[in-house]
Amino acid sequence: MAVKTSIGLDIGSTAVRAVEAARGKQGLSLTRFAVQPLPAGAVSGGVIRDGQAVTSAIKHLWGSNRFRGRQVVLGVTNRQVVVREMAVSNLPDKELRKSLPFQVRQILPLPVEHSLLDFHRLAEHGSGSTVKGLLIAAPKEPVLTMVNTTEQAGLQVVEVDLASFALLRSASRLDAVVEAIVDIGAQATTVVVHADGQPLIVRTIPRGGHEITDVLAKRREISEEAAETAKHQVGLVPGTDPEVAAVVGEAVRPLVNEIRSSFAYLNAGPQHSRVARLALSGGGSLLPGLADLLADQLGVEVVLADPVARIRARAEGEALAAIEGCGAQAAVAIGLALGAGVVR
Numbered sequence: 208m209a210v211k212t213s214i215g216l217d218i219g220s221t222a223v224r225a226v227e228a229a230r231g232k233q234g235l236s237l238t239r240f241a242v243q244p245l246p247a248g249a250v251s252g253g254v255i256r257d258g259q260a261v262t263s264a265i266k267h268l269w270g271s272n273r274f275r276g277r278q279v280v281l282g283v284t285n286r287q288v289v290v291r292e293m294a295v296s297n298l299p300d301k302e303l304r305k306s307l308p309f310q311v312r313q314i315l316p317l318p319v320e321h322s323l324l325d326f327h328r329l330a331e332h333g334s335g336s337t338v339k340g341l342l343i344a345a346p347k348e349p350v351l352t353m354v355n356t357t358e359q360a361g362l363q364v365v366e367v368d369l370a371s372f373a374l375l376r377s378a379s380r381l382d383a384v385v386e387a388i389v390d391i392g393a394q395a396t397t398v399v400v401h402a403d404g405q406p407l408i409v410r411t412i413p414r415g416g417h418e419i420t421d422v423l424a425k426r427r428e429i430s431e432e433a434a435e436t437a438k439h440q441v442g443l444v445p446g447t448d449p450e451v452a453a454v455v456g457e458a459v460r461p462l463v464n465e466i467r468s469s470f471a472y473l474n475a476g477p478q479h480s481r482v483a484r485l486a487l488s489g490g491g492s493l494l495p496g497l498a499d500l501l502a503d504q505l506g507v508e509v510v511l512a513d514p515v516a517r518i519r520a521r522a523e524g525e526a527l528a529a530i531e532g533c534g535a536q537a538a539v540a541i542g543l544a545l546g547a548g549v550v551r
Contacts, residue, residue, distance in 0.1 A: 214278065277361060412466070414461060
């Protein structure tokens with residue numbers, strides 16, 4: 208059997224990350240991982256602001272590494288993405304997608320003509336004339352800009368996927384516990400709550416690590432570089448610098464409240480599900496003391512997500528060594544490379 212490769216490409220606020228996975232006789236294996244930093248402001252809130260800089264970074268990523276192909280699965284994160292549970296007419300997939308603009312026009316906060324729509328079934332078969340699932344709506348222009356920017360670097364985008372679904376594939380633990388995966392990026396935080404791999408809620412919070420750095424820089428009247436260093440060295444642990452820890456605690460409080468409100472929404476919904484475990488990923492998950500704070504404030508078990516758990520035993524040495532050093536920030540790219548069939 209010929210080896211088939213899949214490459215996940217994650218364009219974040221601070222860097223472009225790519226993961227290559229190969230499927231052969233021994234199953235799925237991780238074969239390559241690389242990161243290329245982006246200049247400040249090139250990507251903001253999931254929207255490309257400087258296409259030339261992003262294209263250049265992707266070209267450099269491919270030129271400096273030995274990726275086996277140029278076809279990629281591209282991840283999308285945007286503050287305007289809507290993921291909402293609803294029931295729609297139970298039609299074959301192709302017909303269902305064609306009918307979505309007419310079925311959801313009245314409830315969608317985005318103009319249908321400026322949106323990309325999809326539907327993720329939560330059951331294989333609906334009950335009678337309807338089927339329950341997740342409506343996915345993304346603003347068309349930022350997604351097309353991301354695709355065009357990627358293809359200008361000489362790559363071919365064969366699929367576009369939500370970063371939140373990629374997180375679910377790479378970082379979820381499949382058991383009887385309702386789990387929240389919380390991926391804290393530089394400018395946005397993704398919350399995916401699932402039960403044994405089945406998504407319950409998906410939300411993007413427009414808060415991230417940069418907000419904490421900005422607050423710390425202004426309150427202490429120091430440069431952003433110095434604030435970033437202090438944030439990583441002290442975080443929420445007051446032992447070395449109580450004043451910095453106090454400011455970071457104030458700065459992180461709005462994010463904690465947003466996560467709490469997401470859990471409350473789920474608990475008050477029709478499924479009455481209560482989150483019992485929180486898995487942290489993303490660069491912001493490395494903030495010292497954050498796991499303990501979330502466990503105390505939210506009353507849940509908090510663990511660090513392990514996005515290579517499913518394929519660690521089948522990862523090539525060089526790729527595994529590269530990804531182990533920054534696995535928390537690689538969860539989306541890994542999930543994109545793994546593909547939709549790997550969560551089970």
